[in-house]
Amino acid sequence: MQRRKEAVNYDGGSFRDPDGRVFLRDGRVYRGLSARGSEEWRALSQAAFFKQAVAAGRIVRSDERPAEAPWALVLEHERVPAVSYPYEWGFGMLQDAALLTLELQLAALADGFTLKDGTPYNVQFVGTRPVHIDVGSFERLKAGHVWAGYRQFCEQFLYPLMLRAYRGAPHAPWLRGRLDGVSAADAKRLLGLRAALKPGVFTHVHLQSRLQTGHEADSSDLRSELAAAGASPELVAASLSGLREVVAGLGWEPPASAWSDYGRGEHYSAGDLDKKDAFVREAAAGKRRLAWDLGANQGHYARALAESAETVLALDADASTHEHLYRTLKLEGPGRILPLSYDLADPSPDQGWAGAERTRLERRAKPDFVLALAVLHHLRLSAGVPTEELADWLKSLGAEAVVEFVAKDDPAAKRLLARKDDRYDDWTRAAFEAALAPRFETLRRAELSGGGRVLYHLRPKP
Incomplete structure (x- = not known):
């Protein structure tokens, strides 16, 4: 040794x-x-x-x-290209990870094994393919054993999915706000009485809430009672198959949003689109390990990045846009693009035990190329992030970048300012370039029609 x-x-x-x-x-x-x-x-x-x-x-x-x-x-x-968390996944991603977990548990049971737990943190995505990464969570099945991970599966997979499917409520705030997920009691209150007759709710929510209330002091007593009752692997497998049917039957149709129908042709002439495409492809050429596309929308530029990057994180804060992109990428087959539901103005923090159990994206998936097209003006004009701080954050990523400046007189910027006073004196081209100058070397610059939109290819200074 x-x-x-x-x-x-x-x-x-x-x-x-x-x-x-x-x-x-x-x-x-x-x-x-x-x-x-x-x-x-x-x-x-x-x-x-x-x-x-x-x-x-x-x-x-x-x-x-x-x-x-x-x-x-x-x-x-084998290392996954980038680590993501369930509160950064859309409905479809969480559902696919849940189905993978149940299918592996069913296969394990048939072969004399079982999972110790039922957490989405055991699953990562390679592109749109879910992969179980915790081989230590499998163990040999013991006589009379029931699945110890059932409660955890419900709290971290099933109840968040039900909230979205049955109530239209986003699951991410619940998973991020409480890493252990949604308790059965909370799920019962949030789903309401009307949902009690929907598939799976009475059995997996109402009955579990009642059982947990009576056995909260020692949950191992409940498992012992079930095991003593003679729960055979066949009976457990039948229950799991029913649970899988419930999960597979959950659905959510993303509603139209301001961004789900936003095409890359908005606010651009055909000539500008060609110019923008050529600029991005030239800047991104060469081998890249990990690229970020901030505000990915329908994924046009993420796909362009994937031509040379090993992995691309396609980040978008709009839930409908993200869900549509994930579904489209799944249909396209295995690829290099990992779509994440991610708000740059409210990013995933360091949290959990000692602030290190779950870490912010920059620590676990640091990029070597960043694409920020028509997104920085949102952070300034909507989220209120000062221009100097935007430049500091970009510099902290330590990556080459292509960014797009959108002036306040641009129609898209005017829409953001329509219901607020314009107090953003630092959002001018001159101020933006002044913020970039001490932090980045500008390798190339290109003006689009009218000069209200400008592209920059940047390299961070030492």
């Missing part, structure tokens, strides 16, 4: 498993396993369902590495 002397960079979200811990080294992802964890892994790695799921890309690929203290075994995992 080897002993490493350097400090171990443990992942801030992996501390709950007593039999393993994820750590990072030289840009690679490892998992240390205890003696018990290593025994479970060796049994799991030989299971037919597991081999099939890994081959299909549904479970992350893992390879054994030399053991090092204090671990009995070390695994190296």
